[in-house]
Amino acid sequence: MSDVLDEAAVGIIRDFILAHTGILFDDRHTHDLCRHITSACTDLKIPPETCVQQVNDSSFQVRFLEVLVKYITIGETYFFRDKNLFLYLRDSLLPDLIRSRRQEHKLYLRIWSAACSSGEEPYSLAILLRYLLVDVDDWDIYLLATDINQQMLNRAQEGIYSRWSFRDDPLIPVGSFFSPTPDNRMKIDDSVRTMVRFERMNLIHDSSFYNALGPSSLDLILCR
Incomplete structure (x- = not known):
């Protein structure tokens, strides 16, 4: 006490x-x-x-x-955290969804990373999409990342990470998506950074976004 x-x-x-x-x-x-x-x-x-x-x-x-x-709030996160989840996204869920959208001639994806902390999760998703989609620039991708902690969101928007954020197997080649900084950190490429929209959101009170879209309007929600 x-x-x-x-x-x-x-x-x-x-x-x-x-x-x-x-x-x-x-x-x-x-x-x-x-x-x-x-x-x-x-x-x-x-x-x-x-x-x-x-x-x-x-x-x-x-x-x-x-x-x-x-x-x-807990800031414990890193790129491709939870290997089983990202294996499922890489090998099953996203390829199936992409295939379905191609058949429908509707090239769009709607993804929400809630409680995104310093951004490693949504950026991992963006990298994965660029890996899976050879024509990624032809797609309308809405990748929203929200968190209640503005300090963490500022770090996410900066897109610069220590080597500790890469402590697990990335599952796909990621070298082309980052460049080293003079202080031995890694900066995410603008092609990935601009795919993610960061917003401050309190999941308890700020329900207008979710209510406006509805769950059926989102292809994937990650909240961990």
């Missing part, structure tokens, strides 16, 4: 986080939660007890949540 916040106060913030993000901190992670609250309040230059007192104020909620998500 925090030296500043008692159990009731921590419970208030825990409920706030769950209601506004869907992220649950159970009792095993109370220490981590207290640390995140303290970090967010430090950024806001507000004592933690004041954050608790103001957490029901709608104007404060926006600022508090924007800062808090930097600490409570």
Whole structure:
């Protein structure tokens, strides 16, 4: 438990986080939660007890949540994470979908990577599509990537990654899609970067996009 916040106060913030993000901190992670609250309040230059007192104020909620998500969201990701998933996409789902669209003479794909973090997943999808589609430039591809953490989205839009983001087998040749930077990182090629549209979205509250399109308008949704 925090030296500043008692159990009731921590419970208030825990409920706030769950209601506004869907992220649950159970009792095993109370220490981590207290640390995140303290970090967010430090950024806001507000004592933690004041954050608790103001957490029901709608104007404060926006600022508090924007800062808090930097600490409570998990940024663990890398290119072609979950090999079995990408093998299935490469060998089955996407080829079948592409074949069907060709037969229908409807060259379009609609894909949503929700909770995309720093962008490795949607860029992996874009690379995979460029690998599978020899005529990729003739296709209308809508690849939306969303996350609640604006800091992570900024990194994704920059498209520069450390070698650690390539720690698993990419399943396909990816060398042509990246170029090295002077500081020994890898920058994604513009042909891939421009395929992905990044937007900040809270999956709990920002349902207008999904409601407008409907699930039948999307060919693939990844949310992990």
